[in-house]
Amino acid sequence: MKDVLPRRARPVDRPGGMGDPGTPGKFGAYGGRFVPESLVPACAELEEAFRDAWSDPGFQSSLATLLALHVGRPTPLTPAWRLSAELGVNLLLKREDLAHTGSHKINNVLGQALLARRMGRTRLIAETGAGQHGVATATAAGLLGLRATVFMGERDIERQALNVFRMRILGAEVVPVHSGSRTLKDATSEAMRHWVSSLEDSHYCVGSVVGPYPYPWIVREFQRVIGDEARGQCATALDSGSPDYVVACVGGGSNAAGTFAGFVNTSAKFVGVEAEGGAGASAGRVGVLHGFRSLFLQDDDGQISEAHSIAAGLDYPGVGPEHAYLRDLGRARYVTVTDAEVVDATLRLARTEGIVPALESAHAVAWVIRAAESGELPACANVMLTLSGRGDKDLSTLMELL
Template sequence: MTGVHLTAPSVASTAPPTSRMAEPATGGRFGDHGGRFVPESLVAACAEVERTFREAWSDATFRQRLDRLRTVYAGRPTALTPAPNLSAELGLTVLLKREDLTHTGSHKINNVLGQALLAHRMGRTRLLAETGAGQHGVAAATAAALLGLDATVFMGERDMERQELNVFRMTMLGAQVIPVRSGSRTLKDACNEVLRHWVATVDDAYYCAGSVMGPHPYPWMVREFQRVIGEEARAQCAAELPAAVPTHVVACVGGGSNAAGTFAGFVDTDAQLVGVEAAGGAAMTDGAVGVVHGYRSRVLQDADGQVAEAHSIAPGLDYPGVGPEHAHLGDIRRARYVTVTDDEVVAALRRLARTEGILCALESAHAIAWVLRAAGTAELPSGSTVLITVSGRGDKDMPALMAAGR
């Protein structure tokens, strides 16, 4: 694998120039993390994606088309929903940023619409995607259908068993779903396979990454496409809260795109940023610096330095790495990262459902679980105001929970 560091002219971002979440340094570096570690055969492909993104992001017509699709197709802006019953029980003010209300049912559509437009701009005819929980695969299949592209989605065989509904949704949308039978048969292995396939198909296919991971420019580009979550929430909180900014901003973290998009709206405020990982897949908490899937970050590793298996009841968090910008935010202590167990997650999903009538995804329930545990402690004192990103809806998880007797 080769680490390549390319320079390119700067491009206007929606981030303030002094923001801690503005454009990465040369070569796609966030402090000591990020970069581009890919086979020589993908160097030019990554450079072309970066060049096209920079051009598109500076093109008012591209931005207007994306904004219109987000509005009339994806259903933005999403609601900021007060959770009065949960707030009363916990002694907090809890606000929910409702990405579960988007078309396709998760935040993934924000990123995929942007990347599908890039693929169309580059003259590519096919989207390649990996998926764990199936939400990114569904979003990729949806955008491909909308723009007249083919879609090929790689998914671990174990995840396909856990997420049969989303597999069926993808095929209904016209995507080809390829089961991955190597390794743990989960998201890590799907990422391996999609990158291998891209090597052989760079002339006609576009790799549509599902999170803030992968070789540069993907971590930066996906965060910029997801920044809309944080920017909307910031404006909504200003209208809803006397202090304008919540004391805590909380989101689940696997690769970390919903958290990165949310944090981007609050990183330059006094809000505490909290990313919640699965206890069995906590790269920020238990990982060491290494290279995986084309980027350098914190990665779960065994005693020999090999990538270790992750575990989570939520297939979207069943991943051994974390986005490089999250590793950097942790290094500079601007965000902190905590873990919750599977049992806490299931209990949190039930509690949100029964107090507020909202069935969230297992991934999103990680953020709820930490708030439930920390409420009234020094981590989250009584009277705090908490914004939680509900990254997706829970329909996809009900069959698995029923089968497991949960």
């Protein structure tokens, strides 16, 4: 498929990546805008509207106020004292699980909802896997007087029934997707198809650093608040002023991108942790899906393979284009953990720190445990881990497994 972005502007990037990709919308060899011609004007309008809003102190002030008064930002940086003692490292948890609605998703959604209202849109369209993005979208719609339609795979509706009920209580229409694997990939495809037919009144509120440009950049900038806060908190909490390692789970990769962005100009090593069955950055090949070029799980014929993860939010066969770029640069490393390691990490964090993480977040915890116990992490290393969400939504899954 042809990239329909113009070539007139050059990227404006930082030495370590994570800057403004410019009009080409490229992160190295990745990104771009591979969409039908009917969506080109909508994407261009969105880029222009975001640039205008992001440079407007009034927009920034409105978003900051909502993040403080409605979301509860800044979220704390919590020392994991008992687990740190067991592992021989100094583990700090950036507590996005304590944000309103229970995850980092609300940061991006409130920003996009404000932007949509500024653009004169009256409805938000969203896709969701674990349901947290859907809940955040329904929440923002209710807060700002917008309508919300959320597409969700039939399989994810079954395993995330609590979040589906929350969305409906908040007034959102939840549309089951019965095609394909009936998970996040298929929900995203259906949401994009619906967006094409409702451009006049609807804004597609993409939930991760994926999709056609400018979405990967927009979502990362709205999630940058995580990394910016954490860097300031680490400067106070650590004698060194900065952690040795910054760790986050990765599906599409929004919480990781937002976290890494705050530390991109430090010496901290970045580790993105994927599900073993959905390892786009670790095991993917270059391809195009959902309007962008990145690394995707594919078969020998180049067809997108079905992903698997115990965590619905990581059940995606690829990774955001900026993560693929960070991997190529050597700025970030991407690793995988198994479902069994994730369940063990969930229990261990719960029983040492009194925190039940989302299964997505537990992927990052699982890698830290494995790396510390194997000696891969140096003794006394300072590790900052973004705990992207809380585990209430996953209790039925854990009950079945345990």
